[in-house]
Amino acid sequence: MQNLEAIREKAIEETKVxxxxDITHFLEAYETCPSFGDYLSERSMFFQQIWLNTWINKVTNNVLRSHKKAFLRNKGYEVEGIDKKLMNKMFRNEIRNEHPFPVKEWVLENAPDEQQWKTRHRQARERYVTEMAEKVTASQRKGVQKEILYFLEQKVGEQELNWYIELRYVFAKKLISDMNTKPKYKQIEPCALEDKLEExxxxxSHVFKTVSDFLKEFTGSIHKKSEQWERNLWEYETYYYPYERFISYYTEHIISSFAIENLPADILVSxxxxxxxxxxxERLIKWAQPIFLKEKPLFFKWIQEEYVIDLIQLAGMPFEADAHLSLFKQASAKxxxxxxxxxAALKREQEEEDRILEDIFGQEYSPSYRGGIRYVLHxxxxxxxxTHKALNRMxxxxxxIYLAPLRLLALEVFDKLNSDGVPCNLKTGEEEKEVDYARHVSCTVEMFHExxxxxxxxxDEAQMLADxxxxxxxxxxxxxxxAKEVHIIGSENVRSLLLELVGEDQVEIHNxxxxxxxxxxxxxxxxKHARQGDALVCFSRKKVLDTASRLQNNGHKVSMIYGSMPPETRKKQMMQFIKGKTKVIVATDAIGMGLNLPIRRIVFLENDKFDGTRRRLLTSQEVKQIAGRAGRKGIYDVGRVAFTKDIKKMAHLLKQEDPSLQTFAIAPTNNVFERFQRYYHDLDTFFELWDRFKSPYGTEKASLAEEKVLYxxxxxxxxxxxxxxxxxxGFLHLPFSKKENRLTQQWLDSMYAIVNNEELPEPDIKNKNLEQKEISYKAVGLHLxxxxxLGRQTEAYYWERTREEIADGVHESLRTEVKEISKKCKQCGKKLPPNFGFPICDRCHAMGRKRRDNRRRSK
Structure with a gap:
């Protein structure tokens, strides 16, 4: 065990103290000196208990748990798994009689002689008497303090308003003095110390309605805002802070002066x-802090509510309590x-604003059933x-007109109708193709004109209503x-919402x-299980390219599909798969949106996706939408679905019934803008009203976040x-990737060119690698x-050809570059073997494992 002797020595010294x-306490209780024998006969029975308490506390607190266990084992106890409290109890019981200290013998050995004993009694008694007198005095002082505080507390209800009247007068004089001498600084929101204040x-010379308005003004000084991480944070000071200190000081001064003048004479004499x-x-202020803590914030609150015009009247008047009280009551009533x-004005303003909001947005977002239209739900x-059945009718x-969710689907239907002998035009925003004698149009849904x-x-894809x-x-x-007929195609979960929008009386439903x-x-x-006819689904371009690279390096011929891929390239990639030139396709969830491919098996490489805010599990509808692409009639008798993990959970999502969609999205329309311009003419106000507009039940407003960023x-x-x-x-609402800084700058440069009647800046085209080609494709798309x-179709045709050339380049890069993606270690850049199945080399993997093991050991 640890050095018990050292612990024992400390316990002995503490016992002696x-x-x-104990001797001092014994002696101070007697007016005449008792004998040393009297002390022994009265107190010696407690000597050993004093030692035991001191010894047990010392040894219990200063001996390690492991040493306690060893001590108890030597005493024959089983201590494995024993509760800590029980072990300490057993240890105290066993240790109490170890190495005892003979207290009484020590006391007798150090017994004082008669003269020393009497001297010690006299000193103890004098100290005791002095302490008792001080306690009596302290009690008397406390009593006087309580009487003073009681007096003030009784006067609060009676005098509070009078105190405030005096404070109000002093405050008014300071306020008017500051307003007539201090500069006003330009308000900057938010205001940082780097921004110099301008007078x-x-x-x-400026109008302030209430004191609260005035207190928001800058003083021109800076003050410490807060302390954070041992750093002082500073900001420009407003008048709120010095006036708060002013109110604090004068509240103390006025109330304490009242108390000094009005305390009863007997309390002052005492x-x-x-x-x-x-x-x-000063003493009274120190004692009365509990009262001040209540009155200071109350008075500061009252003064902030005062009208500046009322306080101006006070500044030139002498203070007379009754007159100022009368003025205050008049001001309060006013x-x-x-x-x-x-x-009332605010209410009128709110009613007017509600009327304006109703007039601007009104019934625009309430379903209105239109007679004479035959709705057919698929x-x-x-x-x-x-979709096949609806298109045959069209x-x-x-x-x-066919309204597609994707440009690629619009292209697909455009090609199909023309190849079937039905002249059809194409309109997607980024391209327009006109065919002679065409009375049909294939376009993206955003191109619809009412x-x-x-x-x-x-x-098509009406469940997108909820996006x-x-x-x-x-x-x-x-x-x-x-139209005479409107065919709406959607999943089961959009059925009830569609019936709400179009009404059940004029609907024909095909299930x-x-x-x-x-x-x-x-x-x-x-x-390694990938086979011909598989479609491997993941949820990022990076994952698609990495997976395709690994498959290609393992000898597979692969097609790829992801959201930012040019539709022309996507079509070529699909055709390779359809014609059997590639055996496997790797795609994002874009594959689930109406792309008809001969897929034997859908494989979910991931069960979750990033939705722009967080990473979340796929919904049942998303799983069904994607998995439904497996199995092509006339080619496969069954559609297969595979997962990399959590098969039971994902299979349950595939089978469960989807909850019906409850809301549909709303966004500004031309009619809304026309009505808005009856009242206002700036987009700042429009965005503000849009945010304040309460979306009708069953609807969800578009955030317009991207439009606001551009604005x-x-x-x-x-x-x-x-x-x-x-x-x-309309220019803010153009559908391009606002997250690409290069495209945002191109849009901004083009906008300046448009308003200045200059030529649009040509898009910056780079074709060094796949990534550059893809961004160049987007840049040309924005230009189109x-x-x-702007109605410049002739010029657009040239850029459409340029974009097709870039799309061909993307297709070529997918053929030549992707295979190299996974050939280098992501950590050190070392070249990896062609069939190496991992993104990092063995050395980097081993080093990472070693670091993790070291971290675990250090914990």
């Missing part, structure tokens, strides 16, 4: 008798009247022929289509079920000044969006 203290004249001096204001008027799972009509008339309208950013395009097409069953494989998928770039510039509100919003919006 306690015995000395705007004298404070009094105070002087006990303290030996007159009651000072203030209540003003507040009532202000509340409801069912993916890959059940819904092909047989005199005129029709004033166009057709015999048949086909709206916050794009959903309103579907809503507008469904509720405002000008579709899969003829080819889906079968979930029981075995977890590994990349921040051109707010207050000549671009905003020279464009009409509707045109400006602008050209078509």
């Amino acid at each position: 306690k015995i000395e203290e 705007e004249g004298i404070l009094s 105070y002087k008798d006990i303290f030996g001096e007159e009651l000072s204001q 203030r209540e009247e003003r507040k009532a008027e202000e509340r 409801i069912g799972e993916t890959n059940t022929g819904k 092909k047989g009509a005199e005129s029709g 004033k166009d008339e057709y015999e048949v309208v086909v709206i 916050q950013d794009r959903g309103f395009s579907w809503y507008k097409a469904i509720t405002k289509a000008g 579709y079920e899969r003829e080819i069953p889906l079968q979930v494989e029981e075995k977890e998928f590994k990349l 921040d770039l051109i707010r207050g510039t000549q671009i905003e000044a020279k464009l009409s509100l509707k045109d400006l919003y 969006l602008l050209l078509y919006r």
Whole structure:
């Protein structure tokens, strides 16, 4: 065990000190000196207990647990797994009689002689008497303090208003003095110390309604805002802080002065008798802090509510309590009247704002059933022929329009109708293709115009109604289509929402079920299991390219599909798979949006995805939408679905019934902008009203976040000044990737060129590698969006050819570059073997494992 002797020596020394203290306490209790024998006979029975308490506490607190266990084992105890409290109890019981200290013998050995004993008694008695006298005096002082505080507490209710009246007068004089001498600084929001304050004249030349308004002004000084991580944070000071200190000081001064003047004479006499001096204001302020803590914030709150005009009247008047009290009551009554008027004005303003909001947005977002239209709903799972049937009806009509969720699908239907002998135009925003004698159009849903008339309208993927950013395009097409027949294609979860929008009386519903069953494989998928006809699904471009690279290095011929891929390239990649030139396709969830491919098996390489805010598990509808692409009628008898992990959980998502969609997205329309311009003419106000507009039940407003980001770039510039509100919003609403800084800068440069009647800057085209080609494709796409919006179709045709060339380059890069992606270690860049199945080399993997092991050991 640890050095018990050292612990024992400390316990002995502490015991001796306690015995000395015990002797002193014994002696001070007697007026005449008792004998040493009297002490022994009265106290010796407690000597050993004093030792035991000291010894046990010392040894229990200073011996390690492991040493206690060893001590108890030597005593024959079983201590493994024993509770800590029980072990300490057993240890104390066993250790109490170890190495005892003979206290009584030590006391007798050190017994004082008679003279020493009497001297010690006299000293102890004198100290005791002095302490008792001090306690009596302290008690008397405490009593006087309580009487003073009680007096003040009794006077608070009676004098509080009078104290405030005096404070109000002092405050008014300081306020008017500052307003007439101090400069006003330009308000900057937010204001940082790097921003130099600019003077705007004298404070009094500006109108302040209430004191609270004035206190928001800058003093020109800086003060410490807070301390954070041992750093002082500073900011420009407003008048709030010095005036808060002013109120604090004068509250103490006024109340303490009142107390000094009005305390009863007997309390003041008692105070002087006990303290030996007159009651000072400083002492009273110190004692009365509990009262001040209540009154200071109350008075500061009252003063902030005062109208500056009322305080101005006080500054030139001498202080007379009754007169100022009368003025205060008059001001209070007027203030209540003003507040009532202000509340009424605010109410009128709110009612007017509600009326304006209702007029601007009004019934724009409430479904309105349109007579004479035959609605046909095609409801069912993916890959059940819904779109095929709706398109056949459109092909047989005199005129029709197909509204697609993706540009690629619009291209696919454009090609199909023309190849089937039905002249069809194409319109996607980034391209327009006109065919002679065409009375049919294939376009993306955003290109729908409610004033166009057709015999048949086909709206695909109607479940996109719920998408916050794009959903309103579907809503507008469904509720405002000008046609004899409107065919709406969607999944089961959108059925009830569609019936709410179009009404049940004029609807024909076709239900579709899969003829080819889906079968979930029981075995977890590994990349080495990839076979011909597989579609491997992940949720990022990087993952698609990395997976395709690994497959290619293992001898597979691979097609790829991801969101940022040019549609022309995507089509070529699909055709390679359809024609059997590639055996496997790796894709993002874009594959689930109407792309018809001969897929034998859908493989989910990931079960979750990043949705722009967080990484989350796939929804049941997402799993069904993607998995439904497995199994092509006439090619496969069953569609297979595989997962890399959590097969039971994901299979459950595939089978469970989806909850019905409850809301649809809404966004600004041309009608909204027309009504808005009756009242206002700036987008700042429009965005503010849009945020304040309460979305009707069953709807969800588009955030307009991307539009706001672009607007921040051109707010207050000549671009905003020279464009009409509707045109400006149209340019903000262009569908391009605002997260690409290069594209945002291209958009900004183009906007300046448009308003200055200059040539649009040509997109920056780079073709060194796949990534550069893809961004160049987007840059040309943005250029085409602008050209078509400006009606410059002839020029656009040239850039469409340029974009096709870039798309060919992307396709070539996918063929040549992707194989190299996984050939280098991501950690050190070392070249990896062609069939190496991991993204990092063995050495980097081993080093990473070694670091993890070291971290675990250090914990």
